[in-house]
Amino acid sequence: MDVTSLYTIIPNGEVLVTLKPFLEKRIIKELSTDTLLRLAELVFTPNCFSFNCEFFQQINGVAMGTKMGPSCANLFVGYVEEQFSKRVAVKRRTETAEKRKKQKCENSGKNGTKKRK
Numbered sequence: 001m002d003v004t005s006l007y008t009i010i011p012n013g014e015v016l017v018t019l020k021p022f023l024e025k026r027i028i029k030e031l032s033t034d035t036l037l038r039l040a041e042l043v044f045t046p047n048c049f050s051f052n053c054e055f056f057q058q059i060n061g062v063a064m065g066t067k068m069g070p071s072c073a074n075l076f077v078g079y080v081e082e083q084f085s086k087r088v089a090v091k092r093r094t095e096t097a098e099k100r101k102k103q104k105c106e107n108s109g110k111n112g113t114k115k116r117k
Helices: 004-008 012-024 031-045 068-112
Strands: 047-051 054-058
Touching: 004 031, 004 068, 047 068
Parallel strands: none
Antiparallel strands: 047 054
């Protein structure tokens, strides 16, 4: 992931997906999670700006000037890091289990037992 241009490479749909678990963990729930997600969608979807007297719509990424931008970028990176860590942990557990199984098979041959053909 290119962190130097993080705001512009975050897919809008992914921001909403990453926001949901964090919103569900909050203590104060005066507004429902669905309502807050809809409001976030309104912030991130119609990213319009002007440059040199011309109007443009940013079709992907978080707009640089939004108040939610830095927080959502941090949550997005945290979410990606969490998903990566889970995958690494699963891979390590799988590799460890395979090593143990292999060692057990190797050790069983050294204890005077014969492997079946």
